[in-house]
Amino acid sequence: MTVLRNISKTSLLKLIPVTFAAFIWVTPASAGDAAAGKVIYDGKGACAICHGATGAGDGVASAAFNPKLASFVIPAFRLDTDGDGNSGTDTDLSNAIINGAAKYGGNAGMPGRADFSDTEVNDLIAYIRSLQK
Numbered sequence: 001m002t003v004l005r006n007i008s009k010t011s012l013l014k015l016i017p018v019t020f021a022a023f024i025w026v027t028p029a030s031a032g033d034a035a036a037g038k039v040i041y042d043g044k045g046a047c048a049i050c051h052g053a054t055g056a057g058d059g060v061a062s063a064a065f066n067p068k069l070a071s072f073v074i075p076a077f078r079l080d081t082d083g084d085g086n087s088g089t090d091t092d093l094s095n096a097i098i099n100g101a102a103k104y105g106g107n108a109g110m111p112g113r114a115d116f117s118d119t120e121v122n123d124l125i126a127y128i129r130s131l132q133k
């Protein structure tokens, strides 16, 4: 009886990491809230100053940049921050937002916002994606 009880306890313990892993796996990487992202984009992120109110890359400070800012409306993302051969993945956008573009060979005009939480970054990504026409 004691042996049986021990076995079932061990199996239960083994299930804990499996259950946890499954939970992480079904949680989408970027489950951001676009509406919350807009508040940050227009507000404390000051993204609109450069990227424009509609994400067209035509904000009031955009004229200072050459080459022209990439548009979020017709996405043609430049930065491949993780070197996987694809630009504009959630990882690329997230890295650019947190660390700025210069770290990845891009324009130093793109400031890093390491002060933003993962939630804020995911919300911004959701908002940027929602700007695509």
Ligand code: HEC
Binding pocket: 041, 045, 046, 047, 048, 049, 050, 051, 061, 065, 069, 070, 076, 077, 078, 079, 080, 087, 088, 092, 093, 094, 096, 097, 101, 105, 106, 107, 108, 109, 110, 111, 113, 124
């Ligand atoms: C002072 C101007 C400025 C501000 C403010 C700014 N950006 Fe940028 N951003 C840039 C520039 C310039 C680039 C282009 C970098 C490059 O392509 O070399 C860029 C690039 C990006 C990219 C990568 C695009 C690509 O082509 O891969 C993302 C994503 C981005 N910005 C998001 C944001 C977000 C979100 C905010 C607000 C938190 C923000 N930016 C604030 C100037 C700015």
